[in-house]
Amino acid sequence: MLITNNFNRFFWGTFIKDIHSNLKVLRWNNIDFMIYKLDSQGLHDLLKIVTFNNKSLKEMENVEVVKYLEDIRVLLSDNSFTLKIDEEEWQRLLRSCGIEK
């Protein structure tokens, strides 16, 4: 995948930053990872391992990147964690349906 500035901003500045700042412990296969002990790159390395992804972002095809992000979302959901961007999108959908929260 061609890594653009916009993608970098989204991936590191929004996606990874949200997990790094707001998720304390990530449970996978009954193993608890203390997220605050990792830096952003370490978190990315861990997420690649737990989603069985051994390619770098540059090596992945666009569809593989999307699958990687989706696998992380599922994993976060298993950990009762919702990304801010998903929460905001959900609120937007509710508002568009006339449901204010």
Next chain:
Amino acid sequence: MSSKETGVFNILNAIDVGNHIEQKNGLSYLSWAWAWSTVKSIFPKTTYKVYENEQGLNYHHDNKTAWVKVGVTIEDECIEYLPVMDFKNKSIPLSALTSMDVNKAIQRALTKAIARQGLGLYVYAGEDLPESAKYLNEDQTLELESLIAKTGTDKTTLLQYYKVRDLKEVDYNHCLAMLNKKLNVDHK
């Protein structure tokens, strides 16, 4: 150290081993079976090797006492030497050595070699519990609350700095030192 090695170490070092520590004679031990299964589930290509001596025995000796040599390879190999010890952690004389003693030493050496790769290293550094599991008692919390008020520190910013949600989870000694320093500067 390469970035790959750093990656392995950081990931293993971030694992909370608090629920898998066994206490024996006042010392903390990590279950070798759990340690091995954890490492294998994260890095499936991990291997270990028990080094034999020239006679093909699975321990080494100097005609007085014995030790075992175990290596664990993830990206690179970490080797651990461990004396064959009794339950008091004293070396067993070679004449009294049993295969069971050697087997136990091998399992302990395996766990320590895994710790060198990062998993539960803090157990061997004398830290029984990970930082996340250490909570301040009421007196410590009240002392910090008082200092926060005296120094006019913003509590939310302080919690964000320590990446915690509650004051009970901060590093007490560090926070106390910082607030006292701030208090002294303000007084001057």
